[in-house]
Each structure stands twice: as C-alpha cells, then as structure tokens.
Amino acid sequence: MPQIESTANQSQDIVEQLRMEIITGRLEEGMPLREVSLAERFQVSRAPIREALKQLAHEGMVESKPNCGMRVAPASSESMQELVIPLRQTVESFALKSIFAELSEADFQEWETLLEEMRTACETRDYAQLTELDIKFHQSIVMKSPEQGLMSIWVTLVSRLRRHFLAGFQKPNDPMKVYYEHVAIVAMFRTGKLEPSMQALISNID
Amino acid sequence: MPQIESTANQSQDIVEQLRMEIITGRLEEGMPLREVSLAERFQVSRAPIREALKQLAHEGMVESKPNCGMRVAPASSESMQELVIPLRQTVESFALKSIFAELSEADFQEWETLLEEMRTACETRDYAQLTELDIKFHQSIVMKSPEQGLMSIWVTLVSRLRRHFLAGFQKPNDPMKVYYEHVAIVAMFRTGKLEPSMQALISNID
DNA sequence: TTCTGTTTAATTGTGAACAATATTGCAATT
DNA sequence: AATTGCAATATTGTTCACAATTAAACAGAA
Structure with a gap:
C-alpha cells in the first residue's frame, strides 16, 4: 500500500x-x-x-x-501461477537484499514470535492459521524494505498464488515441515550471509 | 483492472x-x-x-x-527500475505467448492505426503523445490476453517505469527510432514466429 | 528573534439518501 | 411446456451533508 x-x-x-x-x-x-x-x-x-x-x-x-x-475471485490458472511464482521470488529477493544489512535484533524478535505461532499452528494442523502466518512472514520482509511501492507489487502477485498456499500445506507427510523451513530461513538470516539467505527464501517460494 | x-x-x-x-x-x-x-x-x-x-x-x-x-508520486529509484524492467519483460512475453496463436487481422489493424499515430508523433516531436501511444501499444498486448488479472500486474509495474519512457525518447539522435522499433515488432508478429516476436518485444522494453 | 501553544482553515473520512442499472420472478402468449 | 415481455426487487453508482483529522496561521512569552 x-x-x-x-x-x-x-x-x-x-x-x-x-x-x-x-x-x-x-x-x-x-x-x-x-x-x-x-x-x-x-x-x-x-x-x-x-x-x-x-x-x-x-x-x-x-x-x-x-x-x-x-x-x-476464482483461483488463477496453472499457467498464471507459473508466471507469478518466479516474479514473487524476484521481488522478495530484492526486498531482502535491500534490508539485509540493517537487520536489527528487533526484526529477529518479530520473526521468532511468528515462528512460535507457526509451530503451534503446525502442531494443531490449523492450515488456515498457518497460511496467514506464512503470508505475514514473507510480507514482513517486503514491508521492511524502504523501497516505495514494493508492497503494492508484492500483494498483487501473492493474491494470484493464494490457492497455492493451502494446497501446499496439506500434502506433505511431515506437518512440521513448513515450520522447519522458516526456522532455517531465519537462522540463515542470522548468519549474515546474503546469498545463502536469498537462496533459502527463494526455495521456500514454490 | x-x-x-x-x-x-x-x-x-x-x-x-x-x-x-x-x-x-x-x-x-x-x-x-x-x-x-x-x-x-x-x-x-x-x-x-x-x-x-x-x-x-x-x-x-x-x-x-x-x-x-x-x-x-515521485519517480521510482534506479534500483527499483532495475527490478521492474525484467518483471515487465516477463509479463509481456507471457501475454504475447498467450495470444499469439489467435491473432486476427483486426488485431493487426488496431496496431497499424497506432503505428500511424506514432509516426506523426515522432515527426512532430510530441513526446507526451509518443509516450501515451507507446504505453497503449504494450497495454493492448496485455489486454488481449484472456488471463484474468494480468492487466493489474502490468499496470502496477508500468507505473514504476513511467519516467523511463519520457527519458528514453528524448535522448536518441534519430527521433523516428521509436516508430521504427514498433513497426519491426508488428512486422515480426505478422511472420507468425513466436520466439523472434518475443525477442523483438523484449528488446523494446529497456 | 525564536520557540511554543492555541486557534483557524483546509482536507480527507464517514454516513445517509437518492438515482441508475442489473437481476429475478411472474404472467401472458404462442 | 417454453419463451418473451414486464414489473418488482435487489444491488451498485452517485450526490450531498457532516465528522474527524491534519496542516497552517497566529499570537504571546522567553
């Protein structure tokens, strides 16, 4: 916005x-x-x-x-989602790059809180809540970026992938997988290494 | 929309x-x-x-x-434009691919009309009009796509590049260059070859 | 002068009534 | 029975009036 x-x-x-x-x-x-x-x-x-x-x-x-x-609105077509996923990866990578150097302990605390909520959502199989938390996590990265208008682009992209979230959560055997993935992402952020962090973030978007 | x-x-x-x-x-x-x-x-x-x-x-x-x-809104930052240009290329390529097989003579007629207006705008050095026509040309490609929501994404991207248009027009020595480029694009469309057409379209977006 | 607090005006945010348009249901006709 | 025309209903689009908020103008004291 x-x-x-x-x-x-x-x-x-x-x-x-x-x-x-x-x-x-x-x-x-x-x-x-x-x-x-x-x-x-x-x-x-x-x-x-x-x-x-x-x-x-x-x-x-x-x-x-x-x-x-x-x-x-009905879900986007398959081909549309195939278009949007790499776009979203590009946008979030850009956002991460723009904030990576100035990440503070407060930022990490915010994410840790989200991770805790994510853990309980995984444990209780609350997929709706899990979707909301997943979105909020990625949104927070874009929101921290000082680049004006990045959020508008991101929101427009994510809305086309909303079905992707629920569908992706319900299939994996290990219901904690989503939680672990995000823990890994934040942990990678803490190392201060940009490239692997971007890779971890991107691999979570599919 | x-x-x-x-x-x-x-x-x-x-x-x-x-x-x-x-x-x-x-x-x-x-x-x-x-x-x-x-x-x-x-x-x-x-x-x-x-x-x-x-x-x-x-x-x-x-x-x-x-x-x-x-x-x-003020113009986007340089880094923002560097992010958005390839996004726009991807979106327009996708749009073109989705309509290429069903292009009709009416579509080409529409473009020919735009090209004529573009020619006079080039001749009279009316850069504002030229910008408007350039946008309308690319917009028409996205608009023809049956994919719902593609236009919303495109508009959000283009608005970040609006300064790019005017700036790009005023520099070239040959003021007809913009016209020739679009003539080449439409001509390539008429050949019915998808890959070179996408390449021509992409090369015009920078 | 410069700063601070208060008042004043300008502007957006919200509410409520009215107009325009599309959908639905029903009846008349074939 | 199916279809067409028409009226009734529901819903959005627009206008205007009012409330809330912000920015600017201004006066007074240090």
Whole structure:
C-alpha cells in the first residue's frame, strides 16, 4: 500500500481482515460480497466497505462486475501461477537484499514470535492459521524494505498464488515441515550471509 | 483492472485520463491532487474522484498520506527500475505467448492505426503523445490476453517505469527510432514466429 | 528573534439518501 | 411446456451533508 504513514482507518482494517479470510479460504471462491451485508457485519457505512472492496479487486482477491457486485475471485490458472511464482521470488529477493544489512535484533524478535505461532499452528494442523502466518512472514520482509511501492507489487502477485498456499500445506507427510523451513530461513538470516539467505527464501517460494 | 465487462463508469474514465496525464508528465511529480479541485474539473462529486485516486495510489501513480491528501508520486529509484524492467519483460512475453496463436487481422489493424499515430508523433516531436501511444501499444498486448488479472500486474509495474519512457525518447539522435522499433515488432508478429516476436518485444522494453 | 501553544482553515473520512442499472420472478402468449 | 415481455426487487453508482483529522496561521512569552 502506498501510504506514507499508515494511520488506522476503517477501510484499511477491513481490507486486511477480508484479505486474510480470502487467503485462508474462510471465504470460498465465487462467494458474493454484498456491500450492505458487509456494512452490517463491520458496523460501518457502505463507503469504507466500497473502498475496501475496490482495493481487493485491484489486488485480484475479488472480481467486480459493474452494477452487479463483487465476489471472491476464482483461483488463477496453472499457467498464471507459473508466471507469478518466479516474479514473487524476484521481488522478495530484492526486498531482502535491500534490508539485509540493517537487520536489527528487533526484526529477529518479530520473526521468532511468528515462528512460535507457526509451530503451534503446525502442531494443531490449523492450515488456515498457518497460511496467514506464512503470508505475514514473507510480507514482513517486503514491508521492511524502504523501497516505495514494493508492497503494492508484492500483494498483487501473492493474491494470484493464494490457492497455492493451502494446497501446499496439506500434502506433505511431515506437518512440521513448513515450520522447519522458516526456522532455517531465519537462522540463515542470522548468519549474515546474503546469498545463502536469498537462496533459502527463494526455495521456500514454490 | 479486474472488471469482467467494462461498462463506462465515471471513475474509470477519470482513472485513465489522470493516469495518462501522469505518465506523459503533464502532471508533474509531487503535485497535490485535491479531491474538490478534481471534482470541479471533471464535473462530478467527490466519490468517483476518491475511487479513482485510490486506484491510482495502488498502481503507484500517486502517493497517499492519510487525512492529508494525494500527490503525484515521485519517480521510482534506479534500483527499483532495475527490478521492474525484467518483471515487465516477463509479463509481456507471457501475454504475447498467450495470444499469439489467435491473432486476427483486426488485431493487426488496431496496431497499424497506432503505428500511424506514432509516426506523426515522432515527426512532430510530441513526446507526451509518443509516450501515451507507446504505453497503449504494450497495454493492448496485455489486454488481449484472456488471463484474468494480468492487466493489474502490468499496470502496477508500468507505473514504476513511467519516467523511463519520457527519458528514453528524448535522448536518441534519430527521433523516428521509436516508430521504427514498433513497426519491426508488428512486422515480426505478422511472420507468425513466436520466439523472434518475443525477442523483438523484449528488446523494446529497456 | 525564536520557540511554543492555541486557534483557524483546509482536507480527507464517514454516513445517509437518492438515482441508475442489473437481476429475478411472474404472467401472458404462442 | 417454453419463451418473451414486464414489473418488482435487489444491488451498485452517485450526490450531498457532516465528522474527524491534519496542516497552517497566529499570537504571546522567553
């Protein structure tokens, strides 16, 4: 999001909430999103709801048919995902490179917290929560980058891969695999070696 | 834009107009965009203006400071452009590949028309117009692709390169160069050979 | 003068009513 | 029974009025 300083306004909160519900699959594909229903649910007027939906439409999370309403967008085609995955790898690598030298202990603490939550999500097989945490981890890397507009690009890409997340989690035999992978990533970050860190991050994106 | 069928609504028209004015440099960097002023100019209320500005903000054309208004976003950093150029090449190649087999005479006619306009723009040294036509040419390729959401990604990338256009046009000795390059691209498309066509398209993106 | 705090104005954020458009259901007709 | 036309409903698109927030102007004291 191209906001210079993010003050908490209603529509932004709604965007983040709806985005996560779509990514995690709590809101199924094709489900219509009515402005009045959402307005009642979030206890606000239609205006902030409209803004939120418009933004999600631009991100690719929902589809808009003029005068006919929004609905949760269907998953991207296989070929589309094959296009987007390397794009996402490139963007996140770039983000990591731009922040790597200035990583502080506070950054690592933030990630350690996420890792703990990820561990419990793995243990309880809470795939929706796991998806959310995975997204948040990668998002945090992009968010730390001082490059303006990188986040907008990243969000637009990730929304096309949202199905990829859930699908990827449910197949592996070892349900802790996702957790271990991210532990390895953070550990590699701590070594201070850029190239292997980028490699670890990239290999996690597929 | 993720609209399934594009009916002409006001905010969309405003988006396209403002986007072109920013890309072509008619609206200078840092210039504030006030909702009421724009509402008066376009003879509409603030709501469609707000929607247009929000969309442009997500595309990276304008920056938004909450409760403080929008302004034309400054150009991307050099490193950012170096990131985005190959991304754009990848996206447009993908788009071309997805439409190449079904190109019709109508498509070529559309391009020929653009080429003619491009020629006169080159002859009259109208760099703003030339920028607009260049964008429209590449945009048309992405637009023809049936892949949903490709346009959103493309727009987000191009907005980061908008300075690149104007700068690239004003330097070459031969002012017709831009025209010739696009003529060559379309001619290559007509041969029906995919790989060289993609190469021609890519080489034009730098 | 320079700094600080307060007031004032400008601007965005939100709410609510109205208009325009698309969808749905129903009836009349073939 | 299937189809077409029409009315009723639901939904979005737009306008206007108001609240909340921010930035600027200004006065007063060190």
